[in-house]
Amino acid sequence: MxxxxxxxxxxxxxxxxxxxxxxxxxxxxxxxxxxxxxxxxxxxxxxxxxxxxxxxxxxxxxxxxxxxxxxxxxxxxxxxxxxxxxxxxxxxxxxxxxxxxxxxxxxxxxxxxxxxGQSVMQSLIQTVSKSRTVTDDSWKERLSEREIETVELVLQGKSNQEIAELLHISERTVKAHMHNILEKLEAKDRLNLVIKIQNWSN
Missing domain, CATH: 3.40.50.2300 (Response regulator)
Structure with missing residues (x-):
């Protein structure tokens, strides 16, 4: 219990x-x-x-x-x-x-x-992103072009709101992209997604 x-x-x-x-x-x-x-x-x-x-x-x-x-x-x-x-x-x-x-x-x-919290998550993603660069980008084969753009901004530690502004789409659309990305790449959350992409091997 x-x-x-x-x-x-x-x-x-x-x-x-x-x-x-x-x-x-x-x-x-x-x-x-x-x-x-x-x-x-x-x-x-x-x-x-x-x-x-x-x-x-x-x-x-x-x-x-x-x-x-x-x-x-x-x-x-x-x-x-x-x-x-x-x-x-x-x-x-x-x-x-x-x-x-x-x-x-x-x-x-x-x-x-x-x-x-969102600010901690962003800091953590930035810390993880700076620690190594992505060497294998075959993960992109599983995603649409818009989803790839979204992931690249997530890797920079951007929030949903910032991604929406940069891609000129609504925050709701960003959330829909994120949902699909996590599902397609079998990631639990944003941080898990970043770590997974950085250690990606097909």
């Missing part, structure tokens, strides 16, 4: 997090958790990012053991999100996000996907 483990200092945020989903919840009062008592398959940790380095190291330790975690930050930034995603978090949100958004994030992560 899925259980949410909540570690948060702010009582208003705790109230929000608790109301976001009907799943079983347990409040953690410390990050000194006995990971032997946790269930990697079913437990999802919702953690407010602590300020001290020592406490942050405890989070890293939990992540290294392979636990699923959504990290909440009081002042989220793309840079911070990217750094923590590279350490293994599955989601990144504002501590005071609305309950609907928290609920969506929890569902997304429990379904095996990642949840990152």
């Amino acid at each position: 899925t259980q949410l483990l909540l570690y948060v200092q702010d009582p208003n945020a705790l109230k929000n997090w608790s109301q976001a989903t009907n799943l079983t919840k347990k409040i953690l009062y410390t990050l000194d958790v006995n990971t032997q008592e946790l269930d990697k398959e079913n437990d999802l940790l919702l953690i407010e990012l602590p300020q001290t380095e020592k406490e942050q190291e405890k989070i890293e330790l939990i992540l290294r053991q392979g636990f699923k975690m959504i990290l909440f930050s009081n002042i989220p930034s793309p840079k911070e999100g990217v750094q923590w995603f590279q350490k293994g978090i599955k989601g990144y949100l504002n501590t005071f996000a609305q309950t609907e958004r928290i609920s969506q994030a929890v569902e997304t992560v429990l379904a095996g996907n990642i949840w990152l």
Whole structure:
């Protein structure tokens, strides 16, 4: 049975997090958790990012053991999100996000996907794109010309809105292209698509 483990200092945020989903919840009062008592398959940790380095190291330790975690930050930034995603978090949100958004994030992560805000996703894609160049472009054979143009802009870290403006199409059309692209290239999400294309071999 899925259980949410909540570690948060702010009582208003705790109230929000608790109301976001009907799943079983347990409040953690410390990050000194006995990971032997946790269930990697079913437990999802919702953690407010602590300020001290020592406490942050405890989070890293939990992540290294392979636990699923959504990290909440009081002042989220793309840079911070990217750094923590590279350490293994599955989601990144504002501590005071609305309950609907928290609920969506929890569902997304429990379904095996990642949840990152658009700005963090774009930063991450840009980081990944800069790290290597695409050598095999045979993936293009599976897509229409418009879809290829869309992917090339995604590889530059552009958002749907920016792609719509650059290609002079509606954002709705971009979303339709993205849906088809992910399906044709069997990618789970934008980030997965970028990584897949960069490691493409026919």
